Amino acid sequence: MQHEIIISGFGGQGALFAGQLLAYAGLAEGRHVTWIPSYGPEMRGGTANCTVIISDEEIGSPLVRRPTAAIVLNPPSFDRYEPLMQKGGVLLSNASLIAATSKRSDIRALPIKANEIAAELGAAQMANVVLVGSLVAITDVVRLETLDAVLEEHVSARHRDKLELNKQALRRGAAIAQ
Amino acid sequence: MTRELWKGNEAIAESALRAGLEAYFGYPITPQTELLEYLARKMPEMKRVFIQAESEVAAINMVYGAAAGGARVMSSSSSPGVSLMQEGLSYIAASEVPVVLVDIMRGGPGLGNIAPTQADYFQLTKGGGHGDYHPIVLAPATVQEAADLTYEAFDLAEKYRCIVIVAADGNIGQMMEPAELPAPRQIDKRDRGWELTGAVGRERRIITSLYMQPEDLEQVNVRLQGKQKQIEQNEVRYQEYLLDDAEYAVIAFGTAARVALTAVKWARAKGIRVGLFRPISLFPFPYARVAELSKKVRALLVVEMNAGQMLEDVRLAARDALPISFFGKMGGTVPFPDDVLPEIEKMVG
Known part of the structure; x- marks a missing residue:
């Protein structure tokens, strides 16, 4: 099984970090992983995205045009990736910012008010982590417990006080997607 | 050793350190900059030489000087920066000093853009600078291979006293993948008979690329071509x-x-x-x-x-x-x- 995931949002929404979480978790579970960021001349308010592949087999192309799953955090990302989703793919959109919904019947599209959920927990900037939780609940790409361990390892000292909140955000995201 | 998640640029930098890199000279340019940043952080702690030069032209000439002094040395850049280095690279090739260069290729021609390409193939493999020479050019396809080839590049450069270029596109520089980096090693600092270390108590040595007599320069070219034949026989991968x-x-x-x-x-x-x-x-x-x-x-x-x-x-x-x-x-x-x-x-x- 090969998961080809794109995570996209405004710079600052944590699209790249969310992708790294998944990549580190994939590695911790002994899978093959690649993580590629968009590294264009981004500016504040511009869109940043990354492609993460997690696979049981060696990964050929690290570049993906049509993802099996996507987390879109802002409207431009929804517009860009919704039409590109593979049949049967999972599209998680941040309904706090994205009014549009998918008309496609061949994908599983789930709008989730991730900003509000994160804000209820106490930190609106965890919307990305909420949606990673949702993704894991739907796709089983990695296990939640592995993500906990990855968070413990990779949340910087400065944000150490947010560690438990992040774990809760994962679980809230997972619960709402189930 | 364990597999860790490495960004290509940083894996190359760490691998160069483990291969015994003693001196680095470079100038920042996307999509290669993390490589230089990583070395800027690590090399002073390790009491090794890191200099951010005022330009790529200066950097490659510092590389030339350090290599002539016998140091294990490298630079890195991306396409337009590598173009600027070509004069120095030609001098290095003629002078037969070992140098490693990493090119994390981006869009061209001209200032182009910072997106990944493989459009430096001609420039890198066919010489690049003036005169008859080819650097060894190694092209990794994964972060693991980028680390391994960088490590090996230093040995090849010293074996043939030539330029070895690790040519990766911007994707490989920017991508994160699991990799197991080679083990750190001590380098052998025996005198190899050509490096400039101060001529006290021995014959002086000259490293130059200037041979005013055509017959002398012909001999240099014959030697370079002979070495190139050996490389063609031994180093195909x-x-x-x-x-x-x-x-x-x-x-x-x-x-x-x-x-x-x-x-x-x-x-x-x-x-x-x-x-x-x-x-x-x-x-x-x-x-x-x-x-x-x-x-x-x-x-x-x-x-x-x-x-x-x-x-x-x-x-x-x-x-x-x-x-x-x-x-x-x-x-x-x-x-x-x-x-x-x-x-x-x-x-x-």
């Missing part, structure tokens, strides 16, 4: 995938090869007997193996992230033995497997 029973073959290097491999597997699933040939050494190019391959299969498809540069070497190797088609993406746009699959189907006809 490539990898083959699914070629044993193949009726068709795709040839690609670096990221393009990975994209092509996925397309090859898709084509296999449709019953097409196709394989992939991936040159790892771009110079020396695996001419002999491509020539053999071109007698074995019915057609070749070359895939590159440029307008068709390695394509010319494939044609040189294959002569007119079989039809050769080409698919390329330019300007920093990247190929996807679903672009390459129809090209394979077209080749099959």
